[in-house]
Amino acid sequence: MELRSSFIAATVIACSAVMLPAAPASAAPTRYEAESAPATCSGTIDTDHAGYSGTGFCNGANAVGAAAQFTVNATTSGTATVGIRFASGTTTARPADVIVNGSRVSATTFEGTGTWSSWSTKTLAVQVNAGSNTIGLSPTTAAGLPNVDYVEFEVTAGGSPGTGRLDDPNLQYYGRWNRSNSSFYTMGWAGGYVDARFTGSSIGVRQRNAIDLFYSIDGGSLRWRRNVSGNVTLATGLATGSHSVRIGYRERAGSYNGDAGFGGLILAGGGQTAPVARPQNLVEFIGDSITVGQPNADRPFVAYPWRAGEALGAGHTQVAEGGACLVSRDCVGMMDWFRRSTSRATTDDWNFSTYQATGVVINLGTNDVGHGVSAAQFQQGYVVLLERVRRAYPNAHIFAMQTFRNRYVPETRNAVAARTAAGDSKVHFVDTTGWINTTTDLVDAVHPSPTGHAKIAQRLAPILDQYL
Template identity: 30%
Template sequence: MKRDRVLVWGLSLALAAPLTGLTGGVARAATDYQAEDAHISQGTVATNHTGYTGTGFVDYTNIKGSYVEFTVNAASAGTAAVTLRYANGTSTDRPMDISVGGTVVAPAVSFPATADWNTWATRTLTVPLTAGSDKIRATATTADGGPNLDRISVDAATDTQAPTRPGRPGCSDIGENGLTLGWGASTDNVGVTAYDIYEHGNKIGEAPGSSTSKTLTGLTPNTTYNLTVIARDAAGNTSQASPVVDCTTKPSSDTTPPTAPGILSTADITSNTVDLGWGASTDDRAVVGYDIRSDTTVYKTVTSGTSTTLTGLACNSPYTLNVVARDAAGNVSQPSNTVTFTTKACATDGGVPSSIATLSSGWTIPWGTYWLPDGQSALVTERDDFRVWKLTKSGTRTQVGTVPNAVTTNGEGGLLGVAVDPKWDTNHYVYFMHTASEGNRVVRMTYDGTQLTDYKILLQGIKKNRYHNGGRLAFGPDGYLYVSTGEAQTPDLAQDKNSLNGKILRMTTDGKPAPGNPFGTYVYSLGHRNPQGLAFDRNGRLWEAEFGNSSKDELNLIKPGANYGWPTCEGSCSVAGMTNPKATWNVSEASPSGIAVVRNVIYMASLRGERLWRIPINGDNESVGTPTAYYVGTYGRLRTVTKVPGADQLWLSTTNCDNNGGAADGSDKIFKVTIS
């Protein structure tokens, strides 16, 4: 039975093994595009017959003009063999026009009857493709509509070779609000199509592949920008990041700050919110925003109006706030008057942080923490020095070794996550994720309680870049190892089911894909930008924290086979087939790293936000309550948070020594937080 019109957006790729014997990074490879993930007009995704691949097939509406349109990629212009897999359980032919880019290239292609709706057949034809992205549409030409369509396979030239690393950038024409960035050209076997420009891991612009410079505008005066360039080709292959250049804009010619805002007042104080209002400031040019502050720590920026509701406050806690005005030149006014208040009492469910104390100091970028089965000590990794330490509950630390073959990326790579085998008492296995010469690796070593030995690679081929390497490891209640991987500053990898990047992976302790994985590979979920926090709740459900680019950071509830949207979505969006986060934050308030669960509450460490977020899970439902923040601006960049076994406590680490924090080596600390 045919159904009403449904629109479905998305793209699924399944690469077959490339044919051998070809050179130059271009191979012949069949690429499968599932119909249920394509653009569907006047049809619906169905699963009421057997024998389909993927997650379903498209049931065309019985109408002339109903169609399915696939977006495919070709490394270069030329012909391609396109194979359509279909079923037709009627006795009537259901012909379709096949078009490329809006031009019909194969009219009224016959799709004759198959034995029944559970019997699938194929039709192959040759079509012309242009280099880059092409749209292939299969349109019904009769009132009977098209057949049931499972997928198409495109056998075209596939470019697998990434461009070379761009040459060292430099800055010229530096002004107050802009500069021109130039770099050495990259080369590619097919051709460079674009250059992406990053500032501390966030993409801020791009230039065509024919250019080696870009004028950046909208910058802040007297501000240092840490810039790199990545080359990209038509197939989506990306280079390693260029060397880094720091460029500082000129001080503004506008030196007059706005006037101090008028009287700041409070109203409607609750356990985690307060309403604020103040008098408008004036400026010789224009006020562009108001910062709500405690001392110099900014809690919120308001760009329109002179009132706001400040959310995310800790319950039963004192606050002292003022407000300042800013202009486009970065001049800051004198503060308003100060208001002091205490939020209302805490709800008892789940507990709240009640005390914090320094457990251990003298660290340099402690990145991963994982408890040994005795619950008395944990292993801690240091990212840039590749050292591994044993840290006890009393705060005593002892170096147990280093992880060989680890390298840095001058960004977010290095020695990252650590996990201890649930059967450590008998096998003494521990696991690390680290950056190596060729990419990121998951490795296994033996730790006998005193030292690390027996390095073994379990999984490699996870692409690396300066930023977006992921790196968190966690064992699930099922005994399998979960791994978070970034998309290596190549957003398209997050949607490629055959790539290990931009994913949550699930694997056995001997390095194989875990049984029951949704695609029969290592991939457990996809569509991730830079996932860094992994934690399981009391129901065995997996939660994940993820860096956004410039808009929204995310807290996700991970389900097998689910697509979390990047790069199509950053934060919540209404795109079929993509899963929305359970909570989001502005990137200035979070930039989340590690997470942990204590008494059905998720705690999320934040780097740029310099705070610990408390996010209660709503009972056993798939939703969370109001997030609230602790220690805002008090301890700097918070990296990893880990539950202490057998206690309502957390270990919380800083990474103020990283290249964003800039503190001296040895300045980082690990704190003990009590929940009551």
């Protein structure tokens, strides 16, 4: 069993909760709770860690083979996406076999999520039959499984096999990508990534120039390939069947000028891509170096935007840069640059029809003090940014976070109140008082450590979950 930890509920001051309309067109995945039959848990169904869905979660026994199993229904045979929501307060990853209809089909690893109340989602691709199927997670070490909350299951119907080239409709891009170059798409801002499903025994990626690249195969832990360019092999010797890959890059910052130019996937002979479903929700995070996750080496995936997005099972991206402000005064002012594909764009060039965020989280104000922005100027600028975000994303819930250094707090509240009074019922102020310990959770006087980011995500994700 895991070590127990307590959860302190986060506070949000907001207008009345207005639920987002159901997503049109594509059906949402089906959720199967770990505590509900015919699911089985080789352990206990517990309720002592906040943030779980339904009436409990599976706390598996600490033993090899102490499995959690779900019975799912597929409308047709084919490749299915399985999203596993879990929490692990340990620092040691917990490996497990993935067992479908009684046969081991692959292996996966559940990394630590920071605390037992911090939930994340692991996404796998498996082959299923039409009708009833069983999907089991069987630990391969005496540490057992993490706590398992539920799985979300979906068979991707329709679509065609793809080539892995840039314009392959099976590749799913998250973030602001410049697609003007037909040979290489370039990631703008920070926290962008590409998801894909493929067949074949190997997978690689084409890179234009040198970059620090991170990737994950079959939902495993994210790994780095530093300073790589050209044709980069990510994995070989993969088992027969379908696999998933996620690829992302370190953002340009300071003296680091890596080229986040993605040239498509390199598939094995006979390999193809397959359709992959996008999550129903996409959360965009607007901010500065804190949102980016600087100066932590494993940003963006140790930063609170990535952690919170993964905990929600949502797509996520960042419109953020170190040193950014709210107001454009000798710095990148997000009230203006929010409308651009990157901080290096010279015009408002971003096309908001490319994707629609269902949630937008703003964390700005830490840097404006150093640029002489008055309280009145900040409040006015914040109202302008909220108005522009609303025009860009008519149906999104917008969350204005209190800065962790408590700068411009009344002005941020007042800007939210002004928009609420103007009739926008989906704008919320997020009170972050007490979320982190400024003595132990920072790497310097300003920036959270990975532990600090985990604490922020733990408090933020349940707030977002109320509305998305």
